[in-house]
Amino acid sequence: MNDYTTEDEALDRIRQLWGQYGKAIVILSILVAGSFGGRNLWVSYKSDSAENSSLNYSQLLLAVDQKRFEDAYEIGSEIIKTDAQSSYAELSSLFLAKISFEKGDYDVAKNTLTALIKSSSDLNTGNIARERLARILLSEGKTDDSQKVLENSKSMDLTNHLLELQGDIMKTRGDLESALSLYQKALAKNVINGQDSSNLSLKLNDIKNNLAGTK
Template identity: 30%
Template sequence: MSTYQTEEEQVEAIKKWWKENGKAAIGGIVLGLAVVGGGKGWIEYQRVQAENASANYEGFAMAARSGDLEKAVQRGDALISAYQDSTYALFTALDLARMQLEAGDKDKARVRLQWVMDNASDEAIGKLAKVRLARLMLDMNALDEAASLAANPADDSWQGEFLSIQAEVKLARGDREGARSDFAMALKKGVSNPTLVNMKLQELGG
């Protein structure tokens, strides 16, 4: 995954890919499992489940766009309960975490993000949830938890995000030199908000 300006663009890119390729991906998975031991009835059931999950997600998305948090939570929780193994459940939990965080409910947002981390079969979605959870822990001054989530990042397109979180933890603990080094490396690896990271780096002497 390439670097995007904001994390919301990352989410939208994943959703766009899934919207364009999801049916083919589901079809391939269902066909593969059918070869292992499923019959035509089971294949049809899985196809209908996937289509129902998609339709329910559209209904949830409409409620979310309306700004009605209570209705969005009701529809979102119903979707997650009914289709918890689907990618749409992951999207729903991410959206609900964002909405609940914006409403000031950090604890509920934390639970949502942890659920996505624990249940994501898609690596990109799982790492996005991990980044957001680490930042939330940082915001809640849970420095040990934030540091643990950001520790030992893989050398991939998410590495810069985790390094920037490590830098924030070190800065909060008074390690300005360590923070400066991590901010610099984060910029080199790529982050979703390079302007902000560069500003913090310059404040530490570049």
């Protein structure tokens, strides 16, 4: 369950933007991709009101980029502790959940995402957390719980990643026709967005072969 194939590109983009805009206006492009699905999330801040948090967050991104995950976790935890109401804290929570997941600390990752869903003031960030939590639950075989997490959202755009996730849920339930339809819709959005569809194409072919075998 590891699709973080474009994360290095995202971190490269963050470094470019940071160098371009400096402290005047901090523009962060975070690709929340991979194990939990993904999307592009843009956040803008005036440095006058968030300079300290932005500098700490830059250190967090650097630590993640250099795979210093223990340092990243410590920095992210400090951001959440000292600036809990900021968007930096919410984005840090997403990173902490990801780090915990990749370490195998699934309960910690789930608790972090659940807390973020409850506290997030940003609908987009909250929905990203929902997608990630739903993917973890699905990986644990908790299909119904995974579906409930998505259904409890106030508003979730049907992104390609969400469509693929819903397709995964339907496939796990044995509803191959619904899974096929969802995967096809996800693939169409991938094509429009110019995103890699190799993994999704494999899922589609697998579903088609399974359906052909039942006829």
